Amino acid sequence: MDQIQFQIQQSLxxxxxAKPEPGYWSGAAALVVTSQLAALESELIALGQSLNW
Known part of the structure; x- marks a missing residue:
């Protein structure tokens, strides 16, 4: 279980x-990438919390 938590933390x-820097990215591509990374981050956080129950 500790190994899974460690991997989740590494992934987060x-x-x-990997989140785009505002000065380097702009427009729709940055919005899509940021949105997808935020969704993945939320899922990993939820997974980590569910493992602690």
Whole structure:
């Protein structure tokens, strides 16, 4: 179980690093990427919380 939690935390870290910087990305592409990464981040957080129950 600890290994799964560790992998979730690593994935969350990578997602946060991958989010587009406003100065480098703009327009629809940035919006889509940011939206998809936010959704994935939310799912990983929920998964991590459900494992703690």
């Amino acid at each position: 870290y990578r997602i946060r690093l």
